[in-house]
Amino acid sequence: MARSPKTAGKGRKLSNFLCFAIYSANLAFGRAYKPLLDKVGLTYTQYIALVALSDEDEQTVSALGEKLFLESNTLTPILKKLEQMGLIKRHRDPADERQVRLSLTPAGRRLIEQDLGGSLxxxxxxxxxxxxxxxxxxxxxxxxxxxxxxxx
Amino acid sequence: MARSPKTAGKGRKLSNFLCFAIYSANLAFGRAYKPLLDKVGLTYTQYIALVALSDEDEQTVSALGEKLFLESNTLTPILKKLEQMGLIKRHRDPADERQVRLSLTPAGRRLIEQDLGGSLxxxxxxxxxxxxxxxxxxxxxxxxxxxxxxxx
DNA sequence: TCCATATAAATCGTATCCGATTAAATCGGA
DNA sequence: TCCGATTTAATCGGATACGATTTATATGGA
Known part of the structure; x- marks a missing residue:
C-alpha cells in the first residue's frame, strides 16, 4: 500500500508511496519549524502538545493523548519537561488520584499565543x-x- | 503556520494545523504497517529504507540519504541492522574508501517484492x-x- | 611532495515513539 | 466489606531523528 493503485505490481518506487510522502513531509515540517521553535526553546512535539493543551484547562493525560494520538509512555516525559520549563502545571486530581490534570501557565499561554508557525x-x-x-x-x-x- | 489561513488569529485548534494532520497521519501509517511488518521482522523506517535501496544497486549512504531526506547519523545504525539481518550488503568503495556502497541481498529483494503494504x-x-x-x-x-x- | 581543506560516514547526546510492564487508585460483584 | 478486575500514569528498553563532533580518506594548490 501507500503506493498508487495505478502502479501496483511494478515500479515499486518510493515516489509512488503515499506513506513515504507523509513520512517525508512530516520530517520537512519538523525542519521548517526548527528555527522558529529554537528561538523559544521548544521541540516540535512539545509545541504540538502545548497547542493541544491550550484548547482547554484541566485535561487529563489520557484526554490529551486522544487528541494527539499518543499515550502516557510518550506524553509523560514531554509533560514533565514542559512543567519543568514553567509552561504547564501538572497535579493529581483529588477526586481520582489516578488522573493527572494539565493546565497552561500564563507563560505557556503567552508563548502559544505568539502564533509561532504563522510564517510557514x-x-x-x-x-x-x-x-x-x-x-x-x-x-x-x-x-x-x-x-x-x-x-x- | 500549518493552520488554515482562514482561521488565523483565533481558533488556534489543533484540527486547523496542517502540520498536525501530517504528523498524526504519519503515526497512523506507522501503526497500520506495524502488524504487516512484524510478520517479517522489519520496522517502518527499515522498510522504507529497503524500498529506496531496491531502486538501484551500489548506492552510497549519501545518495540514499538524499532520497530519504536523512543523513548518515540516522541511516548508519539502520543500515547496520539491515546488514545484520542479511537483507543488504555494505562495503567500502575501493575507488573512494570514504564511501560505503549498499546493495540488496537476494533475501532482501525477495522480501521487498512481496508488496507488503498492498493491503493498505x-x-x-x-x-x-x-x-x-x-x-x-x-x-x-x-x-x-x-x-x-x-x-x- | 605536503599539508590545509573538503568530503563521507560514523559516533554521541537528546528527544521522541511505542510495546510491554509496573504501581497506584478505583470499581464492582459476591 | 473485601478482593479481584479495571483504569490511569509512569517506567523501561529498543528504534528512530537530528545537531554536533570525530575519524578516515581524498583533493588541490604551493
Missing amino acids: IEATGLGDDFPVVQKTVSRLRDNLLRATKADD | IEATGLGDDFPVVQKTVSRLRDNLLRATKADD
Whole structure:
C-alpha cells in the first residue's frame, strides 16, 4: 500500500508511496519549524502538545493523548519537561488520584499565543488548497486508524 | 503556520494545523504497517529504507540519504541492522574508501517484492484521489524543504 | 611532495515513539 | 466489606531523528 493503485505490481518506487510522502513531509515540517521553535526553546512535539493543551484547562493525560494520538509512555516525559520549563502545571486530581490534570501557565499561554508557525503558511506553497489538504490528510489519518483498530 | 489561513488569529485548534494532520497521519501509517511488518521482522523506517535501496544497486549512504531526506547519523545504525539481518550488503568503495556502497541481498529483494503494504491502499479510504494526494503531499514537502533551505 | 581543506560516514547526546510492564487508585460483584 | 478486575500514569528498553563532533580518506594548490 501507500503506493498508487495505478502502479501496483511494478515500479515499486518510493515516489509512488503515499506513506513515504507523509513520512517525508512530516520530517520537512519538523525542519521548517526548527528555527522558529529554537528561538523559544521548544521541540516540535512539545509545541504540538502545548497547542493541544491550550484548547482547554484541566485535561487529563489520557484526554490529551486522544487528541494527539499518543499515550502516557510518550506524553509523560514531554509533560514533565514542559512543567519543568514553567509552561504547564501538572497535579493529581483529588477526586481520582489516578488522573493527572494539565493546565497552561500564563507563560505557556503567552508563548502559544505568539502564533509561532504563522510564517510557514506561505512556505507550504498550497495557497487556497491549504484547508482542503488539511482535511484530506486528516481524513486519511482517521481512515487508517479505523482500519488498523478494526482488525487487531 | 500549518493552520488554515482562514482561521488565523483565533481558533488556534489543533484540527486547523496542517502540520498536525501530517504528523498524526504519519503515526497512523506507522501503526497500520506495524502488524504487516512484524510478520517479517522489519520496522517502518527499515522498510522504507529497503524500498529506496531496491531502486538501484551500489548506492552510497549519501545518495540514499538524499532520497530519504536523512543523513548518515540516522541511516548508519539502520543500515547496520539491515546488514545484520542479511537483507543488504555494505562495503567500502575501493575507488573512494570514504564511501560505503549498499546493495540488496537476494533475501532482501525477495522480501521487498512481496508488496507488503498492498493491503493498505484500501485502508486509506482515498479511492481515486490516492495519486492526487500523494503528489500534493510530496509537493508540500518539497516546498517546505526549499523554503527552509532558503533562509538558513 | 605536503599539508590545509573538503568530503563521507560514523559516533554521541537528546528527544521522541511505542510495546510491554509496573504501581497506584478505583470499581464492582459476591 | 473485601478482593479481584479495571483504569490511569509512569517506567523501561529498543528504534528512530537530528545537531554536533570525530575519524578516515581524498583533493588541490604551493
